[in-house]
Amino acid sequence: MSSYYYTVFAVLSFIFGSCAGSFTNVLIYRIPKGISVVKGRSFCPCCKRKIRFYDNIPMLSWLLLRGRCRDCKEKISFRYFFVEFCSAILWCASWLCFANTSVVYAVFGMLFCTAVLTVIFTDFDDCFVPDRMIVFIAICGVVLCLSDRFISVYSRLFGMLFCFLFFGGSYLGSKILLKREGLGLGDVKFMTAAGLCLGLKSSFFSTLVSCVVAAVVLSILSAINKNTGKREYPFIPFLGSGCIIGYFYGERLVELYLSLFIGG
Ligand SMILES: [Zn+2]
Numbered sequence: 001m002s003s004y005y006y007t008v009f010a011v012l013s014f015i016f017g018s019c020a021g022s023f024t025n026v027l028i029y030r031i032p033k034g035i036s037v038v039k040g041r042s043f044c045p046c047c048k049r050k051i052r053f054y055d056n057i058p059m060l061s062w063l064l065l066r067g068r069c070r071d072c073k074e075k076i077s078f079r080y081f082f083v084e085f086c087s088a089i090l091w092c093a094s095w096l097c098f099a100n101t102s103v104v105y106a107v108f109g110m111l112f113c114t115a116v117l118t119v120i121f122t123d124f125d126d127c128f129v130p131d132r133m134i135v136f137i138a139i140c141g142v143v144l145c146l147s148d149r150f151i152s153v154y155s156r157l158f159g160m161l162f163c164f165l166f167f168g169g170s171y172l173g174s175k176i177l178l179k180r181e182g183l184g185l186g187d188v189k190f191m192t193a194a195g196l197c198l199g200l201k202s203s204f205f206s207t208l209v210s211c212v213v214a215a216v217v218l219s220i221l222s223a224i225n226k227n228t229g230k231r232e233y234p235f236i237p238f239l240g241s242g243c244i245i246g247y248f249y250g251e252r253l254v255e256l257y258l259s260l261f262i263g264g
Contacts, residue, residue: 001100010095013110017091018058020114021084027118028083031133032126047072058084079121087117090244097248102150108140109247112197115140116240119190123236129186134193141196151199151251159203163195164188166207187235194243202250210242 029045030037042051049071055061062081069076090113098106115137122128141160145153167188174182195203218233 006099009099010092013095014088014092017110018084018088020091020110021087021117022056022058024087024114024118024121025080025083027133028121028125031118031130032122032128044069044071044074044076046074059088083117083121087114090114090117093248098150102148104144104148105150108144108148108197112137112140112194112247113244116194116243120237120240123186123234123240127184127232127234129184129190129236131189134186134189137190137193138196141193144197151202155199155201156196158200159195159198160192161195162200163191163203163207167191183235187239190236191239191243194239198243198246198250201254202246205250205254206239206242206246208242209245210238213242214238 026042027037029035042056043049044051046069049069052070055065055070059081062076062084065076067076067078067081068074091110094106094109094113098109115133119129119133122130122133141156144151145156167183171181171183171185171188174180191203191207194206198206214235217238221233
């Protein structure tokens with residue numbers, strides 16, 4: 001690919017990524033409440049007035065309005081800006097990192113990141129893992145299996161199997177041994193679908209990173225909240241972040257690690 005197209009598409013993927021982030025905000029807000037995600041314009045959660053099209057420009061509008069609704073002046077959460085910004089960065093990074101290796105991997109990686117961002121925040125806000133996002137991630141995985149050669153089909157299938165066995169086993173194990181759900185069924189479904197997108201090496205890497213980080217953060221939180229008795233925390237923010245890091249770096253880092261032993 002010529003460097004001209006590479007650069008032009010990098011800028012475009014940043015812009016489209018921010019728009020996808022704007023849609024991600026809609027998904028995060030509406031899916032758990034059962035509101036249609038395609039019908040009806042966006043509205044201010046406070047005064048319910050429809051948001052004008054010129055106030056709906058990703059990132060820019062939030063900055064220009066200084067994070068307040070134009071009508072009721074109520075604060076609009078920084079989260080809206082943050083999700084749009086993350087989405088723009090992830091889409092652009094996916095293009096820059098992978099477009100020269102596999103355009104399919106780059107493009108479906110963008111969609112994968114968008115779906116993962118959505119599930120991270122629906123789980124964080126409402127402890128809700130939408131099945132349709134899992135199906136969407138699984139479809140991304142199937143398309144990648146059929147069309148991408150950056151990661152082999154076998155690696156993807158083994159990635160899915162690994163995640164299913166590891167998280168499904170943890171789910172059953174905690175239910176039988178601890179008599180409570182250590183993780184939700186949504187977590188198992190999410191990781192199984194993600195495993196198909198990531199392949200075996202990145203699945204392993206994402207699992208390792210997210211479980212270690214979750215163990216540290218959750219034990220600190222449990223210590224802080226010891227008196228309030230809060231025992232259940234959303235797990236997908238950890239798993240999803242691990243998957244996004246795994247998508248970008250998993251394959252390379254695991255190969256680097258293995259080469260230390262094999263001497264490749
Ligand atoms: Zn308002």
